[in-house]
Amino acid sequence: MAITFPSIEWLNVLKDKLNNDSRYNKIARNWEGDLIFDIQPAGNLVHSITMYLDLWHGKCRLVDYAPEPGKHPKPTFVLRSPYNNFTSILLGQLDPMTAMMTSKLKVEGNLAYMMRNVPTVLDFVRCCREVTSDIL
Amino acid sequence: MQPILKIDLSTGNTEEYKIPEEWERGFLGGSSLAARLLYPYLTKELNPFSPIAPLLFINGPLTGTSGPTVGRFVVCGKSPATKLWAESNCGGFWGPELRFAGYDGLWVTGKAKMPVYLWIEDGRLEVHNADHLWGKDTYKTQELIKQEIGHNGIHVAVIGPAAENGVVFSGIFCDHGRTAGRTGLGAVMAAKNLKAIAVHGKQNLPLVHLEEYAGLRSESNRTLKNDNEARILRELGTAGAANYSEYLGAMPAKYYHQGGFELVDNVSGSTMAEKLLSGQSACHACVIACGRVVRLEDGAKRKGPEYETIVSFGPNLLINDLAEITRLGELCDRYGMDTISTGNTIGLVFYLFESSIITTKDTGGLVLRWGDPIAVRQLVRMTANREGIGDLIAQGSLQLAKYFNAEDEAVQVNGLEVAYHDPRGVSGMALSYATSPRGACHNQSDYFFVDWGHTQPELGIDYFPRHSEAEKSANVARHQDWRTVYNAMVMCIFANIAPQMQVDLINAACGYHWTIEEMMRVGERGWNMKRAINNRLGLTAANDKLPKALLEPLPTGGTEGFTPDIKKMLVAYYNARSWDHETGFPTEQKLSELGLDDVATDLWE
Numbered sequence: 001m002a003i004t005f006p007s008i009e010w011l012n013v014l015k016d017k018l019n020n021d022s023r024y025n026k027i028a029r030n031w032e033g034d035l036i037f038d039i040q041p042a043g044n045l046v047h048s049i050t051m052y053l054d055l056w057h058g059k060c061r062l063v064d065y066a067p068e069p070g071k072h073p074k075p076t077f078v079l080r081s082p083y084n085n086f087t088s089i090l091l092g093q094l095d096p097m098t099a100m101m102t103s104k105l106k107v108e109g110n111l112a113y114m115m116r117n118v119p120t121v122l123d124f125v126r127c128c129r130e131v132t133s134d135i136l
Numbered sequence: 137m138q139p140i141l142k143i144d145l146s147t148g149n150t151e152e153y154k155i156p157e158e159w160e161r162g163f164l165g166g167s168s169l170a171a172r173l174l175y176p177y178l179t180k181e182l183n184p185f186s187p188i189a190p191l192l193f194i195n196g197p198l199t200g201t202s203g204p205t206v207g208r209f210v211v212c213g214k215s216p217a218t219k220l221w222a223e224s225n226c227g228g229f230w231g232p233e234l235r236f237a238g239y240d241g242l243w244v245t246g247k248a249k250m251p252v253y254l255w256i257e258d259g260r261l262e263v264h265n266a267d268h269l270w271g272k273d274t275y276k277t278q279e280l281i282k283q284e285i286g287h288n289g290i291h292v293a294v295i296g297p298a299a300e301n302g303v304v305f306s307g308i309f310c311d312h313g314r315t316a317g318r319t320g321l322g323a324v325m326a327a328k329n330l331k332a333i334a335v336h337g338k339q340n341l342p343l344v345h346l347e348e349y350a351g352l353r354s355e356s357n358r359t360l361k362n363d364n365e366a367r368i369l370r371e372l373g374t375a376g377a378a379n380y381s382e383y384l385g386a387m388p389a390k391y392y393h394q395g396g397f398e399l400v401d402n403v404s405g406s407t408m409a410e411k412l413l414s415g416q417s418a419c420h421a422c423v424i425a426c427g428r429v430v431r432l433e434d435g436a437k438r439k440g441p442e443y444e445t446i447v448s449f450g451p452n453l454l455i456n457d458l459a460e461i462t463r464l465g466e467l468c469d470r471y472g473m474d475t476i477s478t479g480n481t482i483g484l485v486f487y488l489f490e491s492s493i494i495t496t497k498d499t500g501g502l503v504l505r506w507g508d509p510i511a512v513r514q515l516v517r518m519t520a521n522r523e524g525i526g527d528l529i530a531q532g533s534l535q536l537a538k539y540f541n542a543e544d545e546a547v548q549v550n551g552l553e554v555a556y557h558d559p560r561g562v563s564g565m566a567l568s569y570a571t572s573p574r575g576a577c578h579n580q581s582d583y584f585f586v587d588w589g590h591t592q593p594e595l596g597i598d599y600f601p602r603h604s605e606a607e608k609s610a611n612v613a614r615h616q617d618w619r620t621v622y623n624a625m626v627m628c629i630f631a632n633i634a635p636q637m638q639v640d641l642i643n644a645a646c647g648y649h650w651t652i653e654e655m656m657r658v659g660e661r662g663w664n665m666k667r668a669i670n671n672r673l674g675l676t677a678a679n680d681k682l683p684k685a686l687l688e689p690l691p692t693g694g695t696e697g698f699t700p701d702i703k704k705m706l707v708a709y710y711n712a713r714s715w716d717h718e719t720g721f722p723t724e725q726k727l728s729e730l731g732l733d734d735v736a737t738d739l740w741e
Contacts, residue, residue, distance in 0.1 A: 097380055098589025102632075103364040111371050112406035118380045 002134040005090055006039060006049050008065045013131045015053070018060040024127050025058040028120045032056055033076030033113065042082035044136035055124070077109035083136070089125060090132045096125045137165060137197055138240040138342060140173075141261065143254070145328050146187055146246030150261060153243065161648070162731060164624035165196035165240075167223040168662025170212035171669055173243075175735070180673050184216040184320075185302070185327035187247040193234070193293070193333070194241040196626040197646050200232030200420065201341055201349065204356045204641075205628035207232050207420025214673075215319040217304040217477075217532050218551035221573045221669045222319035225626050227419030228311030230291040230335060237337030244328060253292075253332035255285060258339060266331035271297055273470035274309040281334050290336040296472020298520040299326040303530040305477035305553070309469065313427075313439040314419065317474035319552065319574050344647030352644055356637050361423040365590075365632045369426040370416060372405035374443040374630075379404050381443075382451075384602065385694030386561030386584055389451040390506060391483035392547050392554070392685040395693025397451035403458055408440055412458060424630055432459050441465040441475075444578075447556035448479025453486060453512055460509035464516060471520035480553035481533040482515050484546055485525065493540050500524040544684045549576035550675070559686055559700050562587035562602050566700035567612040567709055570680045573666035581616040582629050592618065594635045594652060603698045609708035617659035624662055661730045664722045667715075668735045677720030680706055 003010050018024055034054040041048055052064035052072050064072065085104045088094035097118065099105035107114060114121065137160055139152040155169065163169040170192050177190050191213045198206040209231025215222035234242070238259040251266040264284075269277050274296040281292050291310055299306035299322030306322035307315045316322075343349050360366050368376040381387040382400040389397040401407055408428060414437055417427030428440025441449075441458075445465040449455055468475045488494040489504040496503060502525075504511050518526025528536045533553050537546035547554045552575020559566035564583030569576040578584070587602040597615050600608035622629055625642070639655045642648060650658075667675075682702050689697040710717050714726035727736035 095589045101365050101368070101377075101585075101588060102590055103362075105364075107364060111368055111376070112409045115368065115372060115376050116379045116401050116404055116406040118383050122383075 003131055004134040004136065005087065005132050006037075006045075006051060010131065011051055011053075011063045011065050014128060015060045015063045017127045017131050018055070018124070021127055024123050027123045028055065028058040031058065031117060031120050033110075034072065035077040035079060035109075036072065036075045037086070038078055038080040039086055040080065040082045043084045043087070045083035075109070077107060077114065080106040080108070087135045090129055090135070092129060096121060137195070138235065138238060140192075140194070140241030140243050141239045141256070142243040142245075143261070144246040145244065145248040145252070145330060148263065155240075160197075160646075162658065163662055163665070164621065164642070164658050166194060166624040166626040167210045167212055167225070168620060168624040168658070168665065170194050170210065170223065171221065171662060171665040174212060175665065175669055178214050178221070178669050178673065182214055184214040184219070184222075184324050187328065188245060189214055189324060189327070191244045191321065191324050191328065192241060193244075195231050195235055196624060198625050198627065198641060199240070200235040201343060201353065201645060202357075202421035203349075203353045203645075204360050204633050205419070205422050205424060205631040206625060207422060208626040208628060209234065210623065210626050211308055211316045211321045213321055213324050215321070215551070215574065216302075216323050217320040218575045220550060220575065220673050220675060221666050222321055222324075223574055223623070224307065224316035224318045224321055225579075225623060226293075226308065226310065226314055226316035227422070227628065228291065228314030229420045230293045230310040230314075231626070232420045233291040233335045233337060235337070235341060236339050237335050238339050242333065244325075244330060246328065248329040251329050251331050253281060253334060254330070255334045257336045259337075269331050270300060273297065274472045275312070275470055277332055278310070281332055285334060287336060290334050292332050292334045294332040294472070295322040295325050295330075296470060296520075298471040298473045298530075299323045301520065301522045301530065302326070303473055303519060303522070304532045305474040305481075306472050307474050309472055312417070313466075313469045315469070315474070318476065318577060322472050343645050345644045349641065349644040352637065352641050356633050356641065357423045359637075360631060360633055363632050366424045366630070369424050369630055372409050373428045373440065374426050375403070375405035375408065375441075375446050377405070378443060378446065379406070380588070381557070381561070381584075383694050384561045385690065385696065386558050386565075387447055387451055388556055388558045390454055391452060391480075391487040392558065393487065393690075395690030395695055397454075399456040400451065402456040403446050403450040403461060405443075408458055412440060412462070419628070422628070424628075426630060430462055432462060438462065438466055439469065444556055445475040445479075448475050449509075449512065452479050452483045452556065454506040455509050455512070456507070457509065464509065464512060467513065467516050471516070473516075473520060476555050477532065477553040478516060478519065480547060481529050481536060482512055482519075484533045484536060485515065485529060487545065488537075488540055488542060493542055494525075498525055547683045547685050549681070549683065550679050552576050554683065554686070557582075557584045558695065559682065560690060560695035560698050563605060563698070563700045563705075564608055564612050564615075566682055566686070566702050567609060567705055568616070570682055570702060570706065571616070571709065573663070573670055579619070579629060580623070581612060581619050583612055583615055586611070586615055592635060595656065603696070605701050606704045606708035609705050610712035613709060613712045614656075616663055617656050620659040620662040621655055624658065657730075661732070664727065664730055665732065665735065667722055668727065668732065668739060671719070671721045671739055675720065677710075677717065680720060
């Protein structure tokens with residue numbers, strides 16, 4: 001079954017992937033921080049979408065698709081970008097670090113934490129890529 | 137631009153020199169314009185320490201205009217370290233202040249009978265005795281001159297004891313640790329008995345389209361301030377991406393012989409921000425503010441180290457303590473030495489000690505163990521004072537290695553020590569180092585950013601994988617041309633602004649109507665001008681090479697065992713540059729195409 005990004009299915013499959021991927025579990029074992037994807041309209045995405053993930057010690061404790069504004073009030077990170085940039089990252093056309101350094105992906109939150117955990121960030125993106133089989 | 141003040145310290149004669157308009161238009165300013173101006177004077181026979189050797193401090197057309205990161209000046213001449221073209225640019229406030237004083241350059245020749253410093257205020261020059269300042273460190277000298285002149289608004293460019301002692305990697309310093317560090321121009325200044333230059337002024341700057349420029353300035357600074365890269369630099373400093381650099385194998389460790397540095401997080405910009413940082417510092421009107429102000433256990437605020445210093449005294453020597461690295465950086469700043477070359481050459485000493493080529497007989501009993509900051513501090517002191525083995529270190533890694541019959545072990549190119557971006561992790565740096573006009577420099581083309589994926593499609597600077605080789609050679613040449621424009625402006629390479637904005641700023645300031653392509657042509661002209669100077673000084677194709685260590689695979693770490701095929705890369709690079717494969721000279725046709733017919737005649741007839 002094609003898993004389309006963004007969707008509830010995609011988010012749930014990603015949660016399972018993160019919880020069962022031994023490489024991610026190991027690399028991200030010290031990671032403590034939840035995040036919100038704030039996907040801005042662009043291309044085939046007409047309305048903005050938010051997705052919440054609570055990542056903790058190599059596992060994903062909770063996901064929430066299109067949560068009510070303010071439901072997760074102080075996430076460690078908000079990653080904001082037009083839909084096309086998210087899909088470029090997911091399809092392997094754009095390196096996530098490049099996207100961040102060149103402002104294609106806006107990052108709100110603790111930059112020090114993000115920059116010292118590059119392997120975790122890159123492996124998280126690997127998992128995202130591996131569960132993405134379709135985009136809008 | 138404004139006139140250059142020519143000063144002959146032997147005679148005391150001065151002259152205001154008006155820069156020919158066609159050279160301003162053809163070279164823009166900064167180091168490119170300096171290359172055009174100094175070309176006739178930089179000969180193979182010229183001793184960089186002789187009184188006739190020129191030392192040119194020069195601004196760019198945007199210096200001091202509060203545009204994006206343009207509060208910089210550059211110092212140029214002939215390097216005592218490489219015997220080739222020397223340039224080193226510097227932030228802080230000195231360049232803008234010189235501009236406000238009515239000059240866009242100081243062209244110093246001669247040698248004063250005794251140590252002096254210059255005091256320039258609004259077009260007026262005074263020469264002051266500096267006997268009492270000789271031997272004082274760079275911070276103390278600035279402080280004392282400010283007290284003597286009794287003026288809060290002055291800025292002072294100074295040399296330290298290392299320059300006075302002829303250390304070939306001594307620099308020129310201003311504004312609490314801002315440095316023109318590379319290529320040894322501090323020692324050239326010292327050879328003229330010139331301890332410092334204090335400047336102050338209140339004059340308006342020559343901007344052709346002032347209102348238009350003001351609008352562009354606001355827009356570009358606003359954009360830059362919110363840029364992610366700028367935010368990382370502001371919050372974490374230039375070592376903000378240290379972990380990523382290490383992850384890719386681009387951060388050298390153990391004098392370029394170890395793949396990766398497990399304790400990188402101990403020395404990262406993130407750790408500095410969390411544990412030591414007490415504030416940021418910025419150069420004139422800069423919205424990035426990458427400078428670090430840190431507080432160690434003594435409670436005093438001091439300059440925090442930037443990426444190059446951190447790696448130089450950190451992973452390069454297997455030291456993982458940021459406080460120690462901070463102190464070592466400060467020691468170098470006070471003595472007035474370039475931290476890249478200092479740490480690199482000390483790394484070579486440690487490496488040769490481990491290899492039993494250097495022994496305790498050579499070190500005066502000092503036992504060198506990797507990771508020992510006390511031994512490093514001792515070697516820094518010995519270098520600045522030229523004591524014991526420090527006398528050899530003071531001559532640079534190439535000369536030190538030659539002394540111990542280990543020339544191949546020195547990680548340098550043409551006498552300048554390699555900076556801390558390993559081409560085995562980011563291959564574009566292979567060409568950056570091998571072909572840079574001032575030796576193994578990362579500022580003539582910080583191509584590691586492009587290898588990270590930071591492309592400039594408007595300039596035709598595209599992405600090639602970090603371990604690709606000859607296919608990226610033309611891309612590197614293009615990037616060098618672009619950075620040559622930065623070094624002509626003189627603009628900090630951390631200014632991540634769009635090329636169209638860059639050319640718009642130049643046009644508004646200078647009254648030009650350049651396109652992006654015309655701007656790039658000016659960059660290419662500057663690059664070839666510097667190459668031609670080096671060719672006249674004896675540089676050939678045989679000089680374009682990498683040291684042995686960078687061509688040996690590392691079995692572990694992010695380089696993944698890669699080594700760049702520099703020969704193939706150079707063939708493609710020469711083709712892209714239209715340089716002659718046999719001599720390494722720009723072809724006659726290329727020079728003529730760039731409007732450098734007189735240079736073509738010199739080189740080819």
